[in-house]
Amino acid sequence: MKKYDVFVIGSGMAGMTVANKCAAGGLKVGITDELAYGGTCALRGCDPKKVIIGATEVRDFAHRLKGIGIDTVPQVNWKDIMAFKQSFVNDMPPKIEKGYKQNGIDTYHTAVKFISENTLQLGKDHITANNFVIATGAKPRELTFEGGHFALSSTEFLNMKDLPGSMLFIGGGYIAFEFAHIAARCGSKVTIVHRGKHPLKNFEQDIVKHLIDATRDLGIELILETEVLKIEKKNDDYLVSGKSGETMSEFKVEAVFNSAGRPPAIFDLDLVKANIAYSEKGIEVNSFLQNTTNKKIYAAGDSADTNGLPLTPIAVMEGHIVASNIIKGNKKEVNYPPTPSVVFTLPVLTGVGLTEEQARNKEVQYKVNYQSAENWFNAKRLNVKQYAFKTIIDKNTNSLLGAHIIGPNAEEIINIFAIAIKTGIKVAELKKMIYTYPTMASDIPHMV
Missing domain, CATH: 3.30.390.30 (FAD/NAD-linked reductase, C-terminal dimerisation domain)
Structure with missing residues (x-):
């Protein structure tokens, strides 16, 4: 049995912030993550995506100026840009772990489950703590229809060694649009299939209309009001079946990607055993980001059900608030400033x-x-x-x-x-x- 003042589950930006700030405040801290340290943003989201977009920005700018100052539009070298992207990703986990150890934080690389209100099962060990922080982020929504397991994740998109000649994205959110724009500019034939009437529903729809036009001008096939029902493997390709009203449609592509949303990654933690209130939106918390039923539990980032947008700066802000409340007692309430949100298309x-x-x-x-x-x-x-x-x-x-x-x-x-x-x-x-x-x-x- 190991005992901590604070034990953090998840080493993304929220968990990292909590762990380091609590350790700096003199508390005994442990942290675990079943994946590499760094979280989605640094390793399989915002940062690597933005590195890849850099190459497509050059191509897009040259394409717009072709004939009015530019003669040749450059091609994106997928292998080169992926290698450049990986140079950022590879450095992060060891750098983060080194920082933890310098701050006296015990590090683990194991999945955990609650076995009581203040005890975790971590491998063969039991961990107790005065406070636990759940900062496990989010993960791709499970596709429950036939062949749903054939759909790749956004993580797998960002780690493709070779770009498929054709691909289909399921869902009409920012991940689908951003990756579709990347792939199309790199030479892939791209389709987006969205079951709703309006994609990017959380953004101002009058502005979204302009992005829809730009997306179609890029050669991306945007199919709305169509629900994907099945994915079948056909030799080296995939056959995606969808339904719009009573009309069935099929799409044959080399790769399918699941961009149908990202629920909180909390449902494997046995939360019920710890008397932790939660919903499909995440861990239920009060204004101090403390769980409403188990006061030993705090949550931050995408794993928490809050009014904050699921963005990295919000996760960092919430991490600071959680750490402050653990160190000083609940004195700091969360108050979200006007928060810009971006779809990194072109x-x-x-x-x-x-x-x-x-x-x-x-x-x-x-x-x-x-x-x-x-x-x-x-x-x-x-x-x-x-x-x-x-x-x-x-x-x-x-x-x-x-x-x-x-x-x-x-x-x-x-x-x-x-x-x-x-x-x-x-x-x-x-x-x-x-x-x-x-x-x-x-x-x-x-x-x-």
Whole structure:
């Protein structure tokens, strides 16, 4: 039996933050992860994906300027970019573990299960702790239809040695769109099949429409209102069967990817034995990120059922709050600032604050500026077809409620809008500010 002040389950950004901060606070800390240390973002998500996107950005820019200054559009060398990506991934787990050991944290690489309210089964060992932190993140949703096991995960996409000539993504979320754009620009024939009427449902739909157009212009076949029913192996290919109303359809591809959502990775922990309240959305927590039924348990990141978006910066923020509450007692409540969210396609789609539908449901008095900016200077100099924005402004306070953009550098520009919403700066002041010119940010006064 081993005893800790704090034992952390999961070594992604939330768990890492908790462990290191608690150890720095003088507590005896242990951490385990059945996968390599680093979590989804660093090893099989945000970071490696962004490295690969870098190569497709070059190709996209050259394609847009072909004939107006560029003669040849470069091809992406898949093996080279994957090797470059791996140079980032390989460094992370040993670097993280070394940091844990320097901080006096005991490290384990084993799956765990609760056997009581304050005891874990870890291999042959039993672990007890004054507090446990569940920071296990999320994992791909299990596909329960026939042949669902043939679908590969996003992790497997990011580790492909060779790019299939054709592929199909099940689901219409950000993972499907981001990876579809990568694959299409690298030469694969891509299909997205989404069972709903509207993909990317959590984003401003007027802006999503522009991404749909850009996606189809790229040659990606986007099939909506179609539910996948079966995957069959046919020699070296896969036959995917879908249904839309009473109409059946089939798609023959070399690879199928499961991008149908990511539920919290908590259901193998035997939570019931520890009297831990949870739902399909995650561990149920109060405003201190403490479990509602077992006060020894805290949760952070994608494994917790909170109002925060499932994003790495939110996981880090929640990790700091959990660590503070464990060290000092429950004094710090979670309060989420306006949080920008991005779909790293090309063009980039992003948003922060309220969508128009959310503003309408809140019954606030608002006005909307929604416009395509494809004829503005910045769009013309970059030769982009999809550049649009939608800003939502509170009529009573003349401050920003929401901002949504598709276009070049939108992932950077949205941060300025996030600051504007957080600080409550008046739209008139945003208009008066001096911006570097000519830059994408210099378009901000014209968007509000």
